Structures are given as C-alpha cells and as structure tokens.
Amino acid sequence: MDKLDYLILSELHKDGLMSFVDIAKNLHSTPCKIRRRYEKMKHDGVIYGFITSIDLAKVGYEGKVFLLITLASNVKKAETVAYLMSLRNVIGVVETIGPSDLIAIAPITDLASIQDLITKTKKAPNVQKVEFYCISNVDFPMGRTFDEMLNKRCIDIASKL
Amino acid sequence: MPPTVQLDQINDKIIHLLLKDAQLSLHQIAKECNISSVSVLNRINHLKKQGVITGATLFASLSTYDFEIIAFLGIETENMADVQEILQFLKEYTFLIEPSLSIGKYDLHALVYAKDFNNLNERVAMVRRLTGIRKVEVSVWSGLPASNYANLDLLPNKR
Numbered sequence: 001m002d003k004l005d006y007l008i009l010s011e012l013h014k015d016g017l018m019s020f021v022d023i024a025k026n027l028h029s030t031p032c033k034i035r036r037r038y039e040k041m042k043h044d045g046v047i048y049g050f051i052t053s054i055d056l057a058k059v060g061y062e063g064k065v066f067l068l069i070t071l072a073s074n075v076k077k078a079e080t081v082a083y084l085m086s087l088r089n090v091i092g093v094v095e096t097i098g099p100s101d102l103i104a105i106a107p108i109t110d111l112a113s114i115q116d117l118i119t120k121t122k123k124a125p126n127v128q129k130v131e132f133y134c135i136s137n138v139d140f141p142m143g144r145t146f147d148e149m150l151n152k153r154c155i156d157i158a159s160k161l
Numbered sequence: 162m163p164p165t166v167q168l169d170q171i172n173d174k175i176i177h178l179l180l181k182d183a184q185l186s187l188h189q190i191a192k193e194c195n196i197s198s199v200s201v202l203n204r205i206n207h208l209k210k211q212g213v214i215t216g217a218t219l220f221a222s223l224s225t226y227d228f229e230i231i232a233f234l235g236i237e238t239e240n241m242a243d244v245q246e247i248l249q250f251l252k253e254y255t256f257l258i259e260p261s262l263s264i265g266k267y268d269l270h271a272l273v274y275a276k277d278f279n280n281l282n283e284r285v286a287m288v289r290r291l292t293g294i295r296k297v298e299v300s301v302w303s304g305l306p307a308s309n310y311a312n313l314d315l316l317p318n319k320r
Binding site: 009013015016017046047050052058061081085086087092093095096098103113132133134135136137141143145 | 163164165166168176179180181182183184211212213214215216217218219220221222225226227228232233235255256257258259260261262263264265266267270272274298299300301302303304305306307308309310312313314315316317318
C-alpha cells in the first residue's frame with residue numbers, strides 16, 4: 001500500500017459515504033484512479049466493507065451493556081459464543097484474555113433489559129460467572145472516536161511513506 | 162427512553178440490509194423490500210434527516226493500520242475522584258476509542274488499539290498514571306468478535 005491508498009482510507013474514515021469524486025477532489029487525483037485503488041484494496045482484503053451507522057437513541061435505546069463472562073475451565077468457547085449470538089440484541093461476542101473469557105455487547109433500553117440479558121447469559125452453556133457494566137454511548141456500530149483514531153493513524157502512516 | 166423515531170417494517174428491513182452492507186444498491190434493496198428504488202432512496206434520505214442513519218463505518222483489516230492488538234480497558238477510580246475530570250483527560254488521549262463513563266464493574270470504559278504488547282503497555286500505563294485512577298483491567302481480544310447485526314432489534318419498545 002502506498003501513500004495514496006492510506007489517504008483514501010483516511011478520507012473514508014472522515015465520511016464513509018464520501019463519493020469517489022469528492023475523494024479525488026480532496027486528494028487532487030481523479031475519480032477513476034481513486035476507484036481503481038479502492039477496488040484493489042477491496043479485492044486484496046484490505047477493505048472488508050462498510051456498515052451503516054445508526055443512532056440507537058433514536059429508536060429507543062439508552063446505552064450498551066458489556067457482559068463479562070467467565071467460563072468453566074477446559075471447555076470450548078465456541079458453544080457458548082453460538083448460544084450468546086442467538087440472543088436478541090447481542091450484537092457482538094469477543095473472546096478475551098484478561099479478567100473474563102468472553103465479553104458480549106448488547107444495546108439496552110432499561111434496567112429490565114439488562115436483567116433479562118444477564119439471566120439469559122447465565123443459562124448459556126459452561127457459564128460460571130457473569131459481571132457487567134453499562135455505558136451510555138448509543139453509536140452503532142462504533143462512535144466517531146473510532147473513525148477519528150483510524151483516520152489519524154492513516155495520515156500518520158501516509159506521512160511516512 | 163422512548164424512541165423519537167418509530168420505524169415501520171420496511172424501514173426496519175432497509176436498515177438491517179444496510180447493516181450487512183452499506184454499499185448495497187438501491188435496486189437490490191428495492192427488490193428485497195418489494196418497493197421501488199425511488200421509494201428506497203426517499204426512505205433512506207428521510208432516515209438520514211431524522212438522524213437514525215448517521216453515516217457509514219469503514220472496516221479494514223487490523224494489519225492495514227499496523228495494529229496487532231485490540232483491548233477493552235475497564236477503569237476503576239478512587240472513591241473521591243472526579244470521574245468527569247478523568248473522562249476529559251481520557252478523551253485527550255486520541256488513541257482511546259469511546260472513552261465513556263460506566264456503571265457496574267467499572268467506572269470508566271475505553272477501547273484501545275495497539276501495535277504490539279509493548280505499545281499496549283505504554284498506553285495502559287498512560288491511563289494508570291492519571292490522578293484518581295485505582296485500577297485498570299485489560300481485556301485483550303484473542304480474535305475478531307463474532308457479530309450478528311441481524312440480532313439488533315430496531316423496534317425495542319414494540320414488544
């Protein structure tokens with residue numbers, strides 16, 4: 001990847017809906033060239049894709065809960081992950097090294113929705129302990145700080161190329 | 162919190178399609194929803210105007226950014242600490258994603274990307290050095306998360 005590739009990624013982290021024409025304008029290039037670079041990055045597996053971002057508050061959510069799940073020892077995590085992923089509103093489950101074995105994330109509407117999720121999580125196979133914390137962030141899938149950090153990273157890398 | 166926007170079934174479906182792939186063509190969405198492309202465009206524009214759809218997020222491979230590690234930071238503060246003030250300091254660390262106040266096991270939460278374990282240690286140490294921090298717990302991702310956005314209920318108050 002060269003400087004232009006990183007600058008294209010940087011523009012797309014500023015605005016994921018930016019057109020090739022606008023990117024070309026910002027980078028003093030041509031839309032054709034930008035498109036070619038973009039297609040190549042997609043083909044090479046650099047770019048996975050785009051997910052529409054939404055404001056969860058608008059549809060009635062108050063924040064997100066993080067469930068820290070400890071499993072019994074010597075069990076395969078996959079079964080628990082599959083169960084958790086089938087629960088309504090569980091949008092992600094990540095295997096972790098640290099205070100817990102798995103962390104599941106779900107948007108929440110109120111206290112009852114947290115209780116409901118914890119109860120269901122405790123019924124998941126091999127679960128020993130469930131702890132949780134909640135944040136009031138309602139950006140989905142990620143907030144602006146995600147793009148800002150990666151945008152800065154792309155510019156840093158580009159400046160060294 | 163009551164929803165400010167009540168989605169109908171078609172908008173619910175449109176958003177779920179876009180959660181899988183924000184670059185889906187109007188034509189494809191129209192076909193899936195059994196409505197015209199113009200109608201899809203109008204609906205998407207309206208959802209943007211209402212602030213439900215806020216944009217699109219690019220996901221690229223971690224190695225592209227020369228990162229190897231992603232971790233959640235769970236931060237406990239001292240009882241008398243000014244959590245809001247600590248949050249402001251955390252927000253100045255541009256390497257932290259979504260630094261937020263939290264209720265439950267931790268008082269503050271953030272996500273961090275790092276080049277390697279040394280780099281992660283440095284970043285965690287910067288957080289630990291802040292006044293009023295009692296403990297920082299690090300949960301390193303051992304793989305990419307399983308995600309299922311089809312699971313997201315966009316009509317949470319209808320049930």
